[in-house]
Amino acid sequence: MKGKITLKHIAKELDISISTVSKALKGSQEISEDTRKKVKAFAQLYNYKPNNIALSLKNRKTKTIAVIIPEIVHHFFTTVIGGIEKVANEKGYHVIICSSNESFDKEVINMETFAAGSADGFILSVAKETQQKEDYHHIEETINQGMPVIMFDRIVDEIVCDKIIVDDVRGAQNATNHLLRNGCRKIALITTVDYISVGNLRTRGYKRGLCSYDIPFDETLVLKIEDVDNCDYQIEEFLKNIDIDGVFAVNELFAVSACRALKELDKTVPDDVSVIGFTDGILSKHMIPSLSTVSQHGHEMGERAAQLLIHKLENHEEGVEEYKTVIIDTELIERESTNKS
Amino acid sequence: MKGKITLKHIAKELDISISTVSKALKGSQEISEDTRKKVKAFAQLYNYKPNNIALSLKNRKTKTIAVIIPEIVHHFFTTVIGGIEKVANEKGYHVIICSSNESFDKEVINMETFAAGSADGFILSVAKETQQKEDYHHIEETINQGMPVIMFDRIVDEIVCDKIIVDDVRGAQNATNHLLRNGCRKIALITTVDYISVGNLRTRGYKRGLCSYDIPFDETLVLKIEDVDNCDYQIEEFLKNIDIDGVFAVNELFAVSACRALKELDKTVPDDVSVIGFTDGILSKHMIPSLSTVSQHGHEMGERAAQLLIHKLENHEEGVEEYKTVIIDTELIERESTNKS
């Protein structure tokens, strides 16, 4: 019962040719009713399944999409994957997921190995280190080899390909406006270092929000975090020394950390200070109080990315190159952390 | 610059045979220094990479491990994946991840397609629906075909294969004892329906814990949750009507939900009621107050699973079958939710 059965085995066993077996299994009219039945019965009995690898080699396509994300332990990315899987599976594609662990080298290796025949196309969100290095040769090479690449969330402007993004600036502006509407006037911003594209954009949105309410931008209300592992301490030190009534954090973790710090400082959320984050993940939803935030609709991003990629794969016309950038709307989710009682 | 380059292209271009090219690239001594250099230079120039699919077909192995988990949006599973990836990558294996979405059908399809040549072995945690149906034919078939399968966390006893588990009973007992040691005497249990193996086992641990303190098991202090989506409401209704000083929840979400309910009921954690969960995820760590819990060392589970699988793949002796069950120690993590001030 060991080992897998192949067309060859069936052919030998039934004393017919491999081609006949193959055709019979596909129900070809070329083959007599009789033989067809015989072959099918035999195949079923021995649980024959065509070998995917052989098929991939023959067809020169794998029906597989490779997804490369910076971190797998991250709710936003997993929701994106969910969306990708949904449409990919509907269309008969497999999805394989690799994490770059925010490492440039791992990202390069992953791309290269999967570009070498194991996948038909990529969906990619680049690693921090890659953004910092600004070295995108692996991505360009892959595209030059004729493999479609779709970037999402952490994209790089210099590369010409399809992109799925969220309007980070507008999302951040909405978040800031939400605080302002609720009466906040002294709003702290907790953001990342500048080379992280999304942090940068969200900072811009924060400034625009203030601007629309004619509030001058105050450098001392901004904290840029480099070392995420140590963010609890940094945020508490930061908040200790400023007088505020609102906090906008560019991600979930910073928002949670801010809540914790505020509690230490004996301020209550939302009554003393309102807090809003970015990215609607597990934490925002379940925290007590639950956190208002800007949802990026990760699932939809994934769906769109997969649709775009599969469309590219199946309708590729020689010579015609066309690249789309899809902007997904963000959504403001109001929860307890910005609803003064 | 389009399309991938193959040995054939190189051979034609340099006007030598395919075999010569292949050998030259591998640095075979059979080939003259001269030719070797020429071929290598050419290959480098055109960025030649051997086609993985062709290699897999030839070698009849893919160097790929398929991981099937019930839910990808789940911190515990992602930590396990992290562990798997770590050792797999060290040993030159790829990891491909599929989620069954807790669906029996999707689990079957995933197994069948990847068993058909796309992977060398499986690491699996079964879907809820599969546990409920008790239909494991797909797993047995895969094993019968000679593919190694390693099960972790949600295992099934009837199937003979390698297994990586946590001592759920003992972990739960430790959690319960921790509450008891801290003075709790009326401890509620929030668990799952019985067919979920881990819920079942953790319930057993809870009972043992009580037993060791000579506290009689009280059915009215137990809530079994079927519909997870609605757990907030169920838990609040449950806690409203009982008098307790501790809660043991068999997972993170239930623990968080309990905290929320307690707050609604104007009880503070941990001063009025201590709360402990199971699974050390994002939520437990960041919640305010942070939650004491039982860590399952997901990363280590993943590492062990991958080691076991790769060992099987590389040292398979005909005729010898040997299966291990590895039990990973749990660890009690004390945080704010059980530390009365």
Add this chain to the structure above:
DNA sequence: CTTGTTTGCGAAAACGTTTTAATAGTAACT
């Protein structure tokens, strides 16, 4: 009895590798 058509099947090529065995060409030794 030739010609044409249909039916059922098989041979072979192709996908891109690796590897074994074979084949030239050449140098060295009787």
Add this chain to the structure above:
DNA sequence: AGTTACTATTAAAACGTTTTCGCAAACAAG
């Protein structure tokens, strides 16, 4: 010159499919 012994190269098979083309046999029509 004839045998041996390398050296450098290539042909061919194999992995498991699918598919095009060709080939018989059977049968009908002229």
